[in-house]
Amino acid sequence: MILFNCQNAEKKSIRIVEKDFGLLGKENDSIAVELNLSEFNDWKKILERTEQIVCNDSLPKITLKNDSVIKKVYLRNPCWEGLACILIKQKNVIEIHNDTINKADENFYPLDSLPQILKRDLENNGKNPKLSDNPENLLIYISYDKNGIEKLPNTLNKLTTSFEQVTDRKDLKIWLNEKIDIPPPPPPPKEIEGIELIEDEK
Numbered sequence: 001m002i003l004f005n006c007q008n009a010e011k012k013s014i015r016i017v018e019k020d021f022g023l024l025g026k027e028n029d030s031i032a033v034e035l036n037l038s039e040f041n042d043w044k045k046i047l048e049r050t051e052q053i054v055c056n057d058s059l060p061k062i063t064l065k066n067d068s069v070i071k072k073v074y075l076r077n078p079c080w081e082g083l084a085c086i087l088i089k090q091k092n093v094i095e096i097h098n099d100t101i102n103k104a105d106e107n108f109y110p111l112d113s114l115p116q117i118l119k120r121d122l123e124n125n126g127k128n129p130k131l132s133d134n135p136e137n138l139l140i141y142i143s144y145d146k147n148g149i150e151k152l153p154n155t156l157n158k159l160t161t162s163f164e165q166v167t168d169r170k171d172l173k174i175w176l177n178e179k180i181d182i183p184p185p186p187p188p189p190k191e192i193e194g195i196e197l198i199e200d201e202k
Helices: 043-055 111-122 149-167 189-194
Strands: 002-005 014-021 032-034 059-065 069-074 093-097 100-103 107-110 139-143 174-176
Touching: 014 149, 043 059, 043 174, 059 149, 069 149, 093 111, 100 111, 107 111, 111 149, 139 149
Parallel strands: 014 069, 032 059, 093 139, 139 174
Antiparallel strands: 002 014, 059 069, 093 100, 100 107
């Protein structure tokens, strides 16, 4: 959608482009509920509000504006009521936590690497078993520590710009998520409580 803001004759008209990211199929803005980020000061609170919206059969959206573009970003978070879990292959997920990109908690990249990371996964089509098996399955998790909400608009702006640059599409699937750190494996038996265990010789 393109809107024109016509001012007086002495000033040039301003062309404003409106872009919708994350709408799938025949969805439209009529089912959307705005998430006003200025109303939140805690990451868990925005996650709770996002789930409330989804569980009321609506679609959370965040609107980003500048002088020439209005971006509406629709979130694909699930409603967890009545669900124990949702099976998602880790290889189909790109995670952004505190402005750092990672795949499977193994490889970490700066946020400016988004175009290359997205392109690698979107064009993989199952060739590399550690990357997305289908571009339709790619899911972006975004999470921050407790007080990271103020950084979210910049992340969403870079993500949508990069996705459109790589694909020329807007059907981007984004979840706001809570970062759950995977605990390290337990130490080998020899190191438990400083006791050295002697293995039997065969």
